[in-house]
Amino acid sequence: MFYYSIFLTALFVSMVLVAILIRLAAGWKLVDIPDARKVHKGAIPRIGGIGMVLGTVAAIGAWLGFDSGPKLFLLGILIIAAFGIWDDRANLNYKIKFLGQFLAVLAVVLPGDLLIDRLSFPGCEDLPNLVSAPLTVFFLLGMTNAVNLADGLDGLAGGVSLLSLACIIALAAPADASEVILLSLAIGGSILGFLRYNTHPAVVFMGDTGSQFLGFSLGVLAIWLTQTANTALPPELPLLILGLPIVDTLTVMTQRILKGHSPFKPDRNHFHHRLLDLGLDHYEAVLAIYSLQAVFVCAAYVLRYESAALILGFYAALALALIAMHPLGTRLRWRLHRWQGHHRVSWLAHGVRELQQRQWLNKYPYYSVTLLIVGFLIVVALKINTRTPDLGYLSLAILILGATLRFFASPSMSSRLRSLIIYTGAILMIYLLNTQTGAELAEFQSRLKWFFLLLALLLAVGVRYSGREYFSLSTSDYLVMFILLASAYMPTFENSARLALEAAVMLYGVEYVKRRGGLPAHALWYGANAGFALVAARVFL
Numbered sequence: 001m002f003y004y005s006i007f008l009t010a011l012f013v014s015m016v017l018v019a020i021l022i023r024l025a026a027g028w029k030l031v032d033i034p035d036a037r038k039v040h041k042g043a044i045p046r047i048g049g050i051g052m053v054l055g056t057v058a059a060i061g062a063w064l065g066f067d068s069g070p071k072l073f074l075l076g077i078l079i080i081a082a083f084g085i086w087d088d089r090a091n092l093n094y095k096i097k098f099l100g101q102f103l104a105v106l107a108v109v110l111p112g113d114l115l116i117d118r119l120s121f122p123g124c125e126d127l128p129n130l131v132s133a134p135l136t137v138f139f140l141l142g143m144t145n146a147v148n149l150a151d152g153l154d155g156l157a158g159g160v161s162l163l164s165l166a167c168i169i170a171l172a173a174p175a176d177a178s179e180v181i182l183l184s185l186a187i188g189g190s191i192l193g194f195l196r197y198n199t200h201p202a203v204v205f206m207g208d209t210g211s212q213f214l215g216f217s218l219g220v221l222a223i224w225l226t227q228t229a230n231t232a233l234p235p236e237l238p239l240l241i242l243g244l245p246i247v248d249t250l251t252v253m254t255q256r257i258l259k260g261h262s263p264f265k266p267d268r269n270h271f272h273h274r275l276l277d278l279g280l281d282h283y284e285a286v287l288a289i290y291s292l293q294a295v296f297v298c299a300a301y302v303l304r305y306e307s308a309a310l311i312l313g314f315y316a317a318l319a320l321a322l323i324a325m326h327p328l329g330t331r332l333r334w335r336l337h338r339w340q341g342h343h344r345v346s347w348l349a350h351g352v353r354e355l356q357q358r359q360w361l362n363k364y365p366y367y368s369v370t371l372l373i374v375g376f377l378i379v380v381a382l383k384i385n386t387r388t389p390d391l392g393y394l395s396l397a398i399l400i401l402g403a404t405l406r407f408f409a410s411p412s413m414s415s416r417l418r419s420l421i422i423y424t425g426a427i428l429m430i431y432l433l434n435t436q437t438g439a440e441l442a443e444f445q446s447r448l449k450w451f452f453l454l455l456a457l458l459l460a461v462g463v464r465y466s467g468r469e470y471f472s473l474s475t476s477d478y479l480v481m482f483i484l485l486a487s488a489y490m491p492t493f494e495n496s497a498r499l500a501l502e503a504a505v506m507l508y509g510v511e512y513v514k515r516r517g518g519l520p521a522h523a524l525w526y527g528a529n530a531g532f533a534l535v536a537a538r539v540f541l
Contacts, residue, residue, distance in 0.1 A: 002063065002182075003181065003182065003185055006060070006062075006185050006189070007185040007189040009058065009059040009189070010055045010056055010187070010188075010193065011189035011193045013051075013055040013193070014051050014055030014056075014190040014191075014193025015051075015193035016193075017054055018047075018048050018193065018194055019197070021045070021047040022045050022047065022197070022204050025204075026045070029089050030046055030085075030088050031046065032205050044202060044204065044205050046206070046208075047204060047207065048194045048205060049084060049206040049209030049210025049211065051190070051193070051194060052187075052191060052206065052210050052214075053078075053209065053213050055190035055193055055194075057074065057078075059186040060074065060183070063182070070179060072107055072111060072113065072114075075104075076216060077213055079100060079107060080104045080209075083101070083104075084209030084212050087100075087207075088207040088209055094262075094264040101145070101212065101216070102137075104144075104216055105136075105141055105144070106137070108140075108220055109136050109137055110133075114136065114220060114224060114227075116135050116223055116235065117129075119235050120236060120307070139219060139223070140216065140223075142219075142249065143215045143222075143245075144212050144215040145212075145249060146215055147160075147212070147218065148211040148212050148215055149270065150211075150244070150245045150248050150249065151206065151211040152270055153200070153282060153289075155198050155199045155286055156272060156289060157210070157211050157214060158195050158206065158214070159195065159289075160244060160289065160293045161187075161214040162188055162191050162192070162483070163290065163293045163297050163479070164222075164241055164242055164243065164293070164297060165184045165187055165188045165191075165218070166188070167300050167301060168218075168221050168225055168241060169181050169184045169185065170301055170486075171233060171241070171300070172229055175230035177224075177230055179224075179229075180224055180225055187214070191214070192476070195476040195479075196476075199476045200286065219242075223238065225241075226238060234304075234306070235308075236308045237303075239312070240297070240303065242296075243292075243297060243300075244293045247271075247318075247322055251322075251323055252267070272289060274325070274326040275289070290482070292322070294486075295318065296315075296318070298486065362462070362465050365458045365459070365465075369509050370513050372455050372458070373455075373506065373509050373527065374523050374524060374526075376429065376506070377429055377531035378527060378531055378534065380430075380432065381429065381531040381532075381535050382534060383433075383441060384436050384538070385436060386436070387539060391432075391535055392535065392536050392539030396532075398424065398532050399529060399533060401417070402417075402421055418525055422525060423507060423510060425528030425529075425532060426503075427503060428532075430503050431499070432535075433448070434498070434499050448502075449498075452501070452502055459508055459509050463512060477508075510524060
């Protein structure tokens with residue numbers, strides 16, 4: 001509960017503060033004006049980073065305390081935030097930005113508690129301070145700028161950072177590195193609170209305040225994890241944990257230097273720009289980058305106890321493949337989309353056009369999701385073996401409430417209460433399924449992972465081809481679902497994450513069917529009531 005509390009505090013504070021700060025951005029002159037290298041068209045507040053920093057600091061102060069908490073880390077992010085706000089207002093020269101980053105890095109490096117003092121190579125197992133301190137400074141400065149430079153699309157920097165934080169938590173948990181986990185959860189909660197407003201089309205940007213805060217924090221946590229918290233991990237693993245931003249920054253800066261330009265001069269050569277050049281739209285480019293970052297962090301988890309040579313080899317191979325993608329795609333004239341009239345239509349969408357015209361991709365997922373959910377509610381109610389009186393009374397009370405809705409509640413109130421009953425039924429069945437014991441039920445539970453994967457797939461197809469007037473998913477929804485899916489099959493988080501994943505998929509499915517209405521929506525209502533009736537019968541009879 002302590003972990004959940006710090007996460008939810010950061011999430012809530014960040015979400016509330018960003019909403020308030022959006023209204024103050026123009027008066028504070030914290031607005032991003034579009035130019036030739038940017039992809040947005042109107043003026044957007046770039047004040048979200050302040051909300052993220054304050055959400056993180058508030059969560060740390062509330063649950064860890066400023067006295068016993070990581071003081072130097074807090075000092076570093078406050079320095080980063082101060083220079084970031086200044087930069088977002090005045091567009092500072094890169095030398096002044098670099099000074100702020102350097103001061104923040106020195107705050108955590110000079111005391112000697114955070115150093116890259118070992119590598120896996122022969123003779124580097126115990127690096128002297130004269131080597132480890134400059135190496136740590138270089139790494140943290142590079143990571144701070146990597147996320148800052150890669151922040152070019154809605155939800156991009158926040159989503160990529162969230163994936164890295166999830167990986168850090170997964171790697172810190174076996175070593176019981178509570179401070180690393182708590183700080184990662186605080187930062188992750190603040191990111192999710194910000195992404196509520198930053199998914200495409202964004203109404204707020206994080207600005208340099210947010211992107212430098214994320215880059216600095218990720219660098220500190222990655223070093224802390226591998227050098228102190230879990231020393232069984234190879235020191236080179238942060239390359240995979242942090243993944244795509246490092247590749248992108250090294251590639252772009254190398255190209256600028258080879259062209260005789262300053263490595264800090266902005267341009268349109270970042271990886272997300274190249275994806276847009278190859279024909280992806282904004283939404284697809286962000287999802288593609290999330291997918292690539294997911295490959296990096298999954299590889300970090302899989303290779304967590306492997307040799308440095310294997311880690312560096314895999315990283316180099318993946319980096320070379322990404323670097324070669326754009327010139328190869330340009331030479332072969334790769335295009336995800338083609339023009340039909342005045343509209344750009346993807347080749348994949350063109351290939352399934354006939355299925356769309358027949359409404360197969362619209363209707364069949366809709367009916368299939370309904371049948372799967374109703375079947376789940378009834379089958380689980382038949383499978384569980386509970387004798388808890390409280391569950392019986394709860395089920396009876398909900399059945400009585402549902403029966404009286406049509407007589408006493410207004411249509412709007414009746415609709416809301418029906419939705420609440422359906423949601424309650426879905427969550428109750430998932431809870432019962434994950435708390436019951438027995439060999440037969442355990443086998444049933446293991447098979448259900450395929451059920452939820454099928455339900456998620458049908459839901460994704462249904463949402464994609466049913467039109468946004470019914471239901472839509474943002475890139476942050478996909479991000480959260482991926483993190484839940486990955487953590488659900490990690491031994492450390494297996495039980496709690498699996499329950500969260502199953503609940504998320506089920507509730508998305510219920511909402512999808514409910515918003516479309518019609519006979520399937522009524523079927524959900526009767527399925528939920530049937531589940532409650534079966535639970536009550538098994539308890540009392």
